[in-house]
Amino acid sequence: MFTGIVESVGTLKSLSKRGNGYEIVVETADKFNLKDRVRLGDSIANNGVCLTVTKISGNCYYADVSAETVEHTCFSHYTRGQKINLELACTPSTHLGGHIMQGHVDGVGEVVKKAALDDAINVWIKAPADLLKYIAHKGSIAVDGVSLTVNEIEGDTFRLTLIPHTQDSINFGNFEPGSHVNLEVDVLARYLERLFLQSSEEKKPVKSGITMESLLRNGF
The missing domain is CATH 2.40.30.20 (Elongation Factor Tu (Ef-tu); domain 3)
Structure with missing residues (x-):
């Protein structure tokens, strides 16, 4: 789950077609502290879309975007360079400054x-x-x-x-x-x-x- 309090803004570095979906690469800012805070399999909200981290390289992470997600979100409009609001999934001790979100775009x-x-x-x-x-x-x-x-x-x-x-x-x-x-x-x-x-x-x-x-x- 997420709270809608954006932690950082990343940049879409790559958007590669994979079947009817995509594999994306998002570059994060140094302050996001990607390597210390994120592990493979973790969830990150990308402009409100919950995606699973499949690979980490430097300040970048990889994630797969399914055909279902492409159909119901803005990913079909995105191109390289798109700015992405980032939020890590919350924990039981997270301060709920926003409201409860699932990362399931409607x-x-x-x-x-x-x-x-x-x-x-x-x-x-x-x-x-x-x-x-x-x-x-x-x-x-x-x-x-x-x-x-x-x-x-x-x-x-x-x-x-x-x-x-x-x-x-x-x-x-x-x-x-x-x-x-x-x-x-x-x-x-x-x-x-x-x-x-x-x-x-x-x-x-x-x-x-x-x-x-x-x-x-x-x-x-």
């Missing part, structure tokens, strides 16, 4: 507008229709792996406000109009939907398998 949004508000920046993002029901005013959402608060919802678009510290800590260049961003809705919303659907199904009358024909066949 869909791709599009930045439609950006405007200054004093020293903060307002950003409007258009979300896929099937995700809108999970996005709540003052709720949490992960955008390219960054835990952010939804400040306004209008139609299929929601507004975020990025304070200066957030702007300085993430790949802020990807929040330009026309950019595509990975979206992960609050996991609690998904589980609540599942619970309500299951509860609703259980309340439906159960259709009996007993018929007049089956009664006669069994001697009644």
Whole structure:
């Protein structure tokens, strides 16, 4: 799991086709301390996408991106040089400064507008229709792996406000109009939907398998 508090920004050095997916190489900054903190098999959130480290070389790590991940994330839009928000998987002692995230991207949004508000920046993002029901005013959402608060919802678009510290800590260049961003809705919303659907199904009358024909066949 992750919390949406970006630790560092890496650079996509290589994106090699592997079947219907990719093998990627991400270069990390010295402060990420890759060799001392990461082992083979560890999970890292890459712009909000949980990937498994398969190899480490210097300040770079390798990871495989499946066809499923390519289909549901922004990786199909990425090219060499793409900046990547990085976060290591959390531990039981991790400070939960954001919100609980799984690194399972739900869909791709599009930045439609950006405007200054004093020293903060307002950003409007258009979300896929099937995700809108999970996005709540003052709720949490992960955008390219960054835990952010939804400040306004209008139609299929929601507004975020990025304070200066957030702007300085993430790949802020990807929040330009026309950019595509990975979206992960609050996991609690998904589980609540599942619970309500299951509860609703259980309340439906159960259709009996007993018929007049089956009664006669069994001697009644």
